[in-house]
Amino acid sequence: MKYAYQKQLGRILIVLSIALILGVVATATFTATDVAFAQDGAAVTDTATAEPPTVTPTPIPPTSTSVVPTNTPTTPPPVQIPEPITVVLFGTGLAALSAAAAVRRKNQE
Structure with a gap:
């Protein structure tokens, strides 16, 4: 009986x-939106233009109203969930x- x-x-x-392995495989999802394969063409093609690019000025915010970032967070970090x-x-x-x-208890009887 012990062997049974x-x-x-x-x-x-x-x-x-x-069941555990199948559950892991069933819940794993893969998306291929950012994947490039060797047979794919170039994502960006260079085209020659007759006009030079126009310069867009970057606005500089005033220094009196700018907010200085801090290293200490204002809210506590979230609790780790396994x-x-x-x-x-x-x-x-x-x-x-x-x-x-x-099984051990049953075999000792």
């Missing part, structure tokens, strides 16, 4: 591991430990 429980526990852990996969991995580990303890 260990075999069942092994199957449960394998199923949990596969990633969902970290919580799932931690819960899976706790479930495996409790299952192993239950």
Whole structure:
């Protein structure tokens, strides 16, 4: 009987591991909006113009009303929240430990 429980526990852990991996793959999303491939053409093409570019003056703000930035933030930083996969991995580990303890208690009887 001892071997049957260990075999069942092994199957449960394998199923949990596969479910965890599939959950990670299913939740991962990739966007290819900023990706350039080798076969793509140039993103910007240079064209020759007959006129030189016009100079646009940059306005300079007055010094009496300008605000000086500070290094100290006015609001406290947000509280760190763990990633969902970290919580799932931690819960899976706790479930495996409790299952192993239950099997050990059952075998001692």
